[in-house]
Amino acid sequence: TQLLEQSPQFLSIQEGENLTVYCNSSSVFSSLQWYRQEPGEGPVLLVTVVTGGEVKKLKRLTFQFGDARKDSSLHITAAQPGDTGLYLCAGAKSSGDKLTFGTGTRLAVRP
């Protein structure tokens, strides 16, 4: 049973478009992380959110943690080819707990 479902699974867009990726669960998480993984490499941490309703911005990326801490979203403004990769959310149910990774969203941004 996958605790964290991501949608969409695949996304192909034109450079300059906006997009939103969703990470949903029926479980409550104490913290949630977003990673990006490029081909042939390991995932790289983008952000950690810990408070319900929290919004964090990283340049053109905006991350939000749901009020109930069961879901999260990643919004990219004016996507660039360098944003191409696999986006993974990962949640921890309690402080110091192991991470459970989501199913992933594979993003391709065409020049």
Add this chain to the structure above:
Amino acid sequence: DARVTQTPRHKVTEMGQEVTMRCQPILGHNTVFWYRQTMMQGLELLAYFRNRAPLDDSGMPKDRFSAEMPDATLATLKIQPSEPRDSAVYFCASGSGLDRFNQPQHFGDGTRLSIL
């Protein structure tokens, strides 16, 4: 920048052979994780260590997989005997374990394993 180092990067072998994957965590990190990534299952946690002690290996098939940390600078994951269904990319990650909430995990670039 400090990095997690994994060796080998690629491994192709025949079923039944022993496979050993190695990981050098970032110096000073006290938590080490082993993950397996496949297209079908995504990223799955196999085992993790804190201060070299195994804390959870429930994700690992015990009959053929074993994970150890002989010292603070080396973690190993062994498969014996290997089977075609073990083909995947195996990642090691390390963390400092000091943050109140789950610490960021720093991943290596993985070992791509193919069992023929």
